[in-house]
Amino acid sequence: MKRSAMVLVLVLSVGLGNLAGQDVKSKIEARLEDFSGQARQNLQNYMQPFVDAFGANLNSGLYHTAKIPKRGFHIYVGIESILALISDDQRTYTALFEDPAGSMAPFQETGAPTVFGKKDGKQVTVFGNTWTLPGGTDLRALPLIAPRITIGSVMGTELMIRWVEATPDKDLGLLKLTGFGLRHSITQYFPLAPIDFCFGFFIQDMEVGRIFKSSITLVQDRIFMI
Numbered sequence: 001m002k003r004s005a006m007v008l009v010l011v012l013s014v015g016l017g018n019l020a021g022q023d024v025k026s027k028i029e030a031r032l033e034d035f036s037g038q039a040r041q042n043l044q045n046y047m048q049p050f051v052d053a054f055g056a057n058l059n060s061g062l063y064h065t066a067k068i069p070k071r072g073f074h075i076y077v078g079i080e081s082i083l084a085l086i087s088d089d090q091r092t093y094t095a096l097f098e099d100p101a102g103s104m105a106p107f108q109e110t111g112a113p114t115v116f117g118k119k120d121g122k123q124v125t126v127f128g129n130t131w132t133l134p135g136g137t138d139l140r141a142l143p144l145i146a147p148r149i150t151i152g153s154v155m156g157t158e159l160m161i162r163w164v165e166a167t168p169d170k171d172l173g174l175l176k177l178t179g180f181g182l183r184h185s186i187t188q189y190f191p192l193a194p195i196d197f198c199f200g201f202f203i204q205d206m207e208v209g210r211i212f213k214s215s216i217t218l219v220q221d222r223i224f225m226i
Contacts, residue, residue, distance in 0.1 A: 026173030026209045028115060031134030038131055042095045042112075046134070049090035049114045050212065053142065058082065058177070058204055058216055062148075062160065066196040068185035069153045076150040080162070084142045091117040091136070099127045115172075116140075137171040144168055146177060156185035162204070172208055179204030181218070 035043040062080075095112040099105045108126040110133075113119075117136035124131055144164060152158030162179040181202030187193055202218040 026211075027171040028137065029173065029209050029211050031121070032211055034121070034132040034134045037100075039096050039098060042093075042133075045093040045095070046112075046114050046136075047212065048093070049086065049116050050208075051214065052090065053084035053086060053116075054082075054206065054214075058179075058206065062162075062181065062202060062218075063150070063183065063200070066185075066198040067187070068156050068158055068183060068196075068198055070156045070185065070188045071153060074152055076148075078148050080146050080148050082144040082146060084144075086116045086140050086142065090114060095124075095133055097124070097126045097131065100129060101127070119171075137169055139169060142168055144175070144177070153185075156188045158183045160202070173211075174209055176207045177204065179216075 032043065032046075035046070091114055092111055093114050094109050097108045097110075105127070110122075110124050112122060112133040113136045115136045116139050119135040119138045121135035122133050124133065144166070146162050146164040148160065148162045150158055150160045160179075160181045160183065162177070164177045165174065167174050179202060181200055183198050183200040186197040186199055187195070200218070202216075204216045204218075206212075206214045206216070
């Protein structure tokens with residue numbers, strides 16, 4: 001029998017202003033400048049599939065059992081694989097435009113590629129203005145390999161550290177992932193319990209070039225039958 005409960009908090013921060021004046025940019029960094037002057041919702045919808053694809057996957061592989069010895073030194077060094085599969089509905093979004101003159105005219109909308117969509121962008125002319133909607137990376141999957149170290153046990157508590165720095169796709173640029181967490185055995189307080197139970201708290205920070213930053217906090221309990 002297995003039960004897991006997770007509280008996942010994901011914060012996306014994309015700053016167009018910070019892109020100005022940078023000497024070296026990935027292709028996606030350069031394309032994001034096309035959103036200047038548009039409804040900010042277009043930028044958010046363009047990047048949202050990246051958040052969705054990695055939000056849950058970043059929590060995979062953190063541990064494989066709830067059993068933690070009360071004492072005794074142990075160390076685990078391994079490599080965890082993270083795979084984000086990109087569905088068709090994550091490759092397009094509906095771009096919205098409003099009249100910059102402030103009229104009460106209804107929003108105009110058109111389909112456009114997301115960060116994972118086709119590489120060819122498009123130009124649209126609405127309300128007398130021409131806007132550029134950038135293309136994406138044309139990715140169907142984005143794999144990532146992250147080394148992990150687990151060290152324990154002190155009074156039934158383990159420390160976990162995860163990190164990676166790689167360029168999974170040249171268009172996206174450099175990806176950095178760092179994380180740490182603690183797991184504490186609850187079973188040690190109930191010696192006759194037929195199950196193992198632990199509590200964990202993890203924080204992971206992810207950064208892609210100078211365009212994407214996210215912080216994920218995971219609070220998790222885990223039970224499994226002996």
